[in-house]
Amino acid sequence: MLYADVYVKEPIEKVIEDWDFLNERIVSTFSAFRPVGDNVFGLHPLRFDAAGHLKGPLQMGMCRRTLELGPHGIREQGRSRQRPGEPAIGIAFAGTPHHVEGLFGYWHINDKDEVYISTPPAENEPPTIIIVMPHPKGHETDRFAWYCERCTSLVFMRECVTGRDGFNKFWPAERAAVREYNSDAKNRTCWNCGCVNPLGYAAMCHFDTPEERQARMQW
Amino acid sequence: MSTDPEPPGKSGAGLSAEPVLSTGFLLGHTDGRWGQCGQYIIWGGKRDDDEPPYLMHEWIGQGVVPIPARRQPTLFHRVPAGRPYHVARLFGFWIVNDCDALWFESTRGDATYYALMIGGVSGKPEIASCLWVCPKCAARFNEGSVEVLGQYDKFLRVALERVRAFNGSQALRTCPRCAAVHAPVYGFYEADDTAEERAARQAA
Numbered sequence: 166m167l168y169a170d171v172y173v174k175e176p177i178e179k180v181i182e183d184w185d186f187l188n189e190r191i192v193s194t195f196s197a198f199r200p201v202g203d204n205v206f207g208l209h210p211l212r213f214d215a216a217g218h219l220k221g222p223l224q225m226g227m228c229r230r231t232l233e234l235g236p237h238g239i240r241e242q243g244r245s246r247q248r249p250g251e252p253a254i255g256i257a258f259a260g261t262p263h264h265v266e267g268l269f270g271y272w273h274i275n276d277k278d279e280v281y282i283s284t285p286p287a288e289n290e291p292p293t294i295i296i297v298m299p300h301p302k303g304h305e306t307d308r309f310a311w312y313c314e315r316c317t318s319l320v321f322m323r324e325c326v327t328g329r330d331g332f333n334k335f336w337p338a339e340r341a342a343v344r345e346y347n348s349d350a351k352n353r354t355c356w357n358c359g360c361v362n363p364l365g366y367a368a369m370c371h372f373d374t375p376e377e378r379q380a381r382m383q384w
Numbered sequence: 385m386s387t388d389p390e391p392p393g394k395s396g397a398g399l400s401a402e403p404v405l406s407t408g409f410l411l412g413h414t415d416g417r418w419g420q421c422g423q424y425i426i427w428g429g430k431r432d433d434d435e436p437p438y439l440m441h442e443w444i445g446q447g448v449v450p451i452p453a454r455r456q457p458t459l460f461h462r463v464p465a466g467r468p469y470h471v472a473r474l475f476g477f478w479i480v481n482d483c484d485a486l487w488f489e490s491t492r493g494d495a496t497y498y499a500l501m502i503g504g505v506s507g508k509p510e511i512a513s514c515l516w517v518c519p520k521c522a523a524r525f526n527e528g529s530v531e532v533l534g535q536y537d538k539f540l541r542v543a544l545e546r547v548r549a550f551n552g553s554q555a556l557r558t559c560p561r562c563a564a565v566h567a568p569v570y571g572f573y574e575a576d577d578t579a580e581e582r583a584a585r586q587a588a
Contacts, residue, residue, distance in 0.1 A: 166450070
């Protein structure tokens with residue numbers, strides 16, 4: 166190798182901290198999204214139980230549809246394109262409401278693009294989803310929205326100014342928005358068509374109420 | 385992709401077969417060009433097992449660190465803004481970006497798949513720099529910067545011009561600190577290689 170004479174002799178762990186985000190020592194620190202440098206990262210190696218099923222409801226979202234809402238209604242996101250055995254990249258553009266079935270029970274709208282890298286399983290390595298998004302800045306927000314499942318009218322929305330308040334405010338704001346939405350059937354009732362929409366649920370499934378857990382299985 | 389017509393929820397709006405709002409691609413089926421994908425600039429590619437792999441390097445002041453690829457099948461590595469990096473066999477110069485770069489590689493079956501993403505800050509990358517590192521003393525030299533906002537391909541064109549000037553001048557290839565002469569180098573797009581650049585890429 167051209168630069169072999171000037172390779173640093175020390176082990177890489179000593180000269181570059183966290184040099185591989187997928188290293189088993191640190192990968193779990195990215196499970197609930199972690200800001201590092203210019204970006205926020207979510208890393209999700211998918212684990213299976215002895216029967217070969219994905220473990221836990223949170224994982225369930227990874228194998229279900231990702232939907233996005235545009236001017237012509239609801240569509241399945243392009244990142245769903247996956248060829249067996251080959252990693253893929255998907256990009257969800259800023260401002261587009263998106264929802265992953267079973268993973269989070271609202272439509273997420275953020276001011277930053279999200280990039281997804283998905284790898285299929287390999288020997289001794291589970292399939293993995295990597296989510297990368299720019300770190301929100303200034304007045305940039307994350308929004309938690311619910312659209313009517315029948316007519317797609319906006320029925321309820323809450324906002325977190327993550328750019329100003331910090332990304333660590335995202336999860337409390339998300340849970341508060343879900344609980345507020347679920348607290349009154351009026352919040353879920355479409356002003357346009359009268360449809361009473363299903364309950365929402367947060368991404369962290371271990372906080373689910375029984376009703377939220379049921380909703381997670383529903384949409 | 386799935387064309388399942390079943391609507392979300394119990395009675396939701398119908399699904400369309402083709403996505404238009406988001407986009408995606410397979411790392412083994414790219415055209416090998418850089419692309420602006422929303423707020424990121426992304427390159428993706430693949431090397432079969434019978435081809436020598438790409439190897440990411442970082443310059444950290446006291447020397448060069450190769451990013452080892454074979455400890456586990458998949459690697460995801462961040463290069464902080466401002467730190468020079470070079471990927472052997474992919475491009476024969478060093479790049480400095482004013483925002484983070486992310487390197488992904490994953491071995492699956494008989495191939496290794498790669499992605500390099502630049503971005504994360506609004507309005508960047510705005511400036512990209514091209515430089516070389518002395519293979520004998522690790523000094524940085526012959527550095528030049530380009531405004532690249534919204535036109536990263538411009539950087540690659542300028543880098544190729546600088547590669548050719550570098551190869552054409554022993555003075556430019558001579559380390560100002562230790563006087564070692566750097567070997568000839570190559571640009572980013574293999575299809576643009578001259579015979580000398582192709583040989584340099586193969587020797588890397």
